[in-house]
Amino acid sequence: MNPAITPEPQRVSASRLGDPVPAGQPSRRPRDACHSRGGAAVLVLSLGRNGGCVRYASAILDEWHGPRTHNVVSSFTTEQPPRRVHQKLATYRSVPEFVLRTLFAYPWFVARVFWGLIRGRYAALYLPYSHHWETLIILLFRAFGKRVVYTVHDGIEHAGEKTTVGAILWKIGMRSATDLIFLTQHVATEVTGRLTLLGRVHVIPHGVFRLPGVVTTRHHSNRPNILFLGRISRYKGVELLCEAVRGLNREEFGRLVVAGSPSYDLAVAPFDGLTIERRWLSETDIIQHLNDAHILVLPYVEATQSGVVAHAIDACLPVVATRVGGLPEQFEDGEAVFVDPDPGSIREGLRRLCRDPELYSSIQTRLEHKRAAASWATIAEQVAAVVIHRAPADCNHV
Known part of the structure; x- marks a missing residue:
């Protein structure tokens, strides 16, 4: 500025x-x-x-x-x-x-x-x-x-x-x-x-986009499926997310899915549980990924706002998001877990949702109310x- x-x-x-x-x-x-x-x-x-x-x-x-x-x-x-x-x-x-x-x-x-x-x-x-x-x-x-x-x-x-x-x-x-x-x-x-x-x-x-067939009720899991959804750009911190999940014990998560069309050559070393879909996602693909996930992550390094938030609210899907740019404006208090844009902080945010069923359920309930009001x-x-x-x-x- x-x-x-x-x-x-x-x-x-x-x-x-x-x-x-x-x-x-x-x-x-x-x-x-x-x-x-x-x-x-x-x-x-x-x-x-x-x-x-x-x-x-x-x-x-x-x-x-x-x-x-x-x-x-x-x-x-x-x-x-x-x-x-x-x-x-x-x-x-x-x-x-x-x-x-x-x-x-x-x-x-x-x-x-x-x-x-x-x-x-x-x-x-x-x-x-x-x-x-x-x-x-x-x-x-x-x-x-x-x-x-x-x-x-x-x-x-x-x-x-x-x-x-x-x-x-x-x-x-x-x-x-x-x-x-x-x-x-x-x-x-x-x-x-x-x-x-x-x-x-x-x-x-x-x-909030209302997609047909999106599941709005899901159960807490000690081994959650973690999702990154949307266009893969440098500022979105996909490497930070992968490094954060790589540091989890294997019994702490089911799988990490990174799904979206890349705007650059994403270089992430493979590890057990990681799936990367480098392609444009249809509405059917988006619905399937939302329904399969327990946690959506927005690991952005910087951001204006994210249209993916609308999909998370539609699915009442708990979110771990970095406290950058306009992202905090898109959630009220208690509607998401906010972390710093570094692997350690993202990892701890994921662990909070994994280990605290009451927090997970509370976020879901708040997102249900937000969905109804949008x-x-x-x-x-x-x-x-x-x-x-x-x-x-x-x-x-x-």
Whole structure:
């Protein structure tokens, strides 16, 4: 962080999850000029093909009762799209496709958006996550004086990661947006301390993905199956976890499973009980791993937040997590075992859960309550309120 620039906490408004909307009752709909059938719509871009960000966008749009939207998704998505899709856009699945479609297909989409802005079809732009094709659209909306709401999932480069074209583009997006939504206060503070942002800053926590078939009740085990789940990146501390488990006696754990697509050449010496699955995980794979595990570990060296936490809450699966970055914000007191990012501390955290059935059961109970309260309807309502707050004249809050 640049010491000459300090965060402005007064610019960060923290929103917390409210109570879930009772079954059969609609969410409160923000009153807005854009609700009229012929009014201007909010353009929503969800152009990713797979992963937690795409699922995040679909979960919000499925519970959306705010201004009328025009939802654009990738025709190549492998995730469940939102129930309301107004346009499918052929994005890309490889580097050659990215080059070709960016040169010859993407300009036509930009032209259509430009024409829509001229005709007054769009009131605002909502981006539930970053994508390479968003930058020109953002600049177009800002040129027309329209509101741009941008959800930031990370916002800063992680340790061991190089600055990419994508990182440069999302920095342009963050600087250009009229409103930024962060998932944790930690990331909001970090980003506002590093970048000069012109937009308003909001904090709306991540919801909980409900995966069909996930077991939410499991029994304590003296020989637990330990799980690391998600993309394997340098900053996630997989080597620390492996070293920690290697130091356990063999009768202290069943197996350690590290499952996810690696972003670097993970070099871990094999040992009895270790399984590493170096591949992209389907929803079925994720469900199976969650159901087989007794403990999920987040051994991160540094972190903004973790989407894997949502899966742990959905499965009511006790977690051992390092006390870094935004991870502590994602759990209340007593909902996880926090440790330091070193093998010895991680090992002792695992032993605490192994040797204390009451602690294990208490964490499960707290996660059950958290799961019940994490309502996507509430999150969608909060996002919609950001979209319509002090919006342009054709989408004013009334």
